[in-house]
Amino acid sequence: MVNINDRISAKVLKAFAKVNLYLQVCALKGNYHELVTLFQTISLYDELLMEPSLFPGIRFYSEPAIPWGPGNSLYHVCEDFERETHQRLSLRLTLKKRIPFGGGLGGGSADAAVLLRALGKMFEVPFRVIYKIACKVGSDVPFLLVGGTAVGLGRGEKLIFPGDLPA
Structure with a gap:
């Protein structure tokens, strides 16, 4: 097991919001509706x-005060990261919210994605493991791991980036 204190100094991470430029809600599959969406990250961000x-x-x-626990996407990232990687985290996280709550801009998902990306880099965790955790945490988290522009399918976890589209 790697001591996290040997791996990091304080870092300010920017968690960029996203918009859905197109959204088609399709059939209900299990507890979720299938989607076809066009994601785009924007310049609005939270700081972690x-x-x-x-x-x-x-x-x-x-800031503002957000409870720590099962309703918090950062909590889920930490829990799932520890479970999947067998690493024990010793962190102080301070979140400054700029992305409005409930606006469909993916604020909680953006926060989760930026933390997950940083932990993956710190502990040299393969992207497939980070992606697996992202899919568990939330539907927008897989896209926000990478950002940019992408078509999202399924719950949003199946991504097609412009470079992957036929010319």
Whole structure:
């Protein structure tokens, strides 16, 4: 097991919002509707300060105050990352929200994606594992791991980027 304090210094991460330029809601499959959407990241972002901690576990602070627990996408990233990688995290996370709640801009998903991407890089976790965690955390998280422009299918987890489209 790698000590996270040997791997990081404080980092400010920008979690960019997204818009759906096109959205078609299709048939219900299980608990979710299938989608066809066109995602685009935008310049609006939340800031997540990630710092090593001497104490085991996660210390979470936010502005405005957001509860830490099962309703929080960052909580799910930490739980799922520890479960999938067998790493124990010792972090202090401070979130400064700029993306409005409930506006369809993917704020919570963007926060989750930026933390997951940083943890994956820190611990040298293969992208397929990071992607698997992203799919568990939320439908927009897989796209927000990469950002840019993409067509999303399924719950949004199947992505086609412009370079992958036929000319």
